Amino acid sequence: MALVACPKCQKRISSQAKQCPHCKTDLSGNTQSLSVISHIERSNSLMNQSFIYLTLFIAGVVVWFWGGEPAQGVTLYLAVASFVAGFTGYLITRIRIVLHKRKSV
Structure with missing residues (x-):
């Protein structure tokens, strides 16, 4: 009996377990497909986070230069904070x- 990584949640479980005690994933079937699905879900999550940060960056630039002149006062601080x-x-x-x-995978 050895400890292996669950293909879904990546936590350590027994190699003889029929079900993951953490995420309740059934381990009796094809675990390779579960690993691939988990990898794709993580990729999608990271891409969504990237999109959100890019949107925040663009919003900061738009607020900073809205109306043709640079922002002043509190608007400037909010724009710079959003930009940074x-x-x-994003990086x-x-x-x-x-x-x-x-x-x-």
């Missing part, structure tokens, strides 16, 4: 996507 948070979040998420794609 969106940019850094971090893109790095996570690259690392996820390198991981074998």
Whole structure:
């Protein structure tokens, strides 16, 4: 009996388990397809996060220069915060996507 990773939740379980105690996934069938599905779901989640951060970045730029003149006061601080948070979040998420794609299924 050895500890292996669950193909769905990636937590350590017994190699003889018929069902994952964490996510209740049935392990009696084809576990390779469960692993592929889990990989695709994680890829989709990362792409959605990337889209959200990109939208936040663009919103910051639009608010900053709305009306042809740079923002002032509180609007400037909100625009810069949105711009910086969106940019850094997007970069971090893109790095996570690259690392996820390198991981074998």
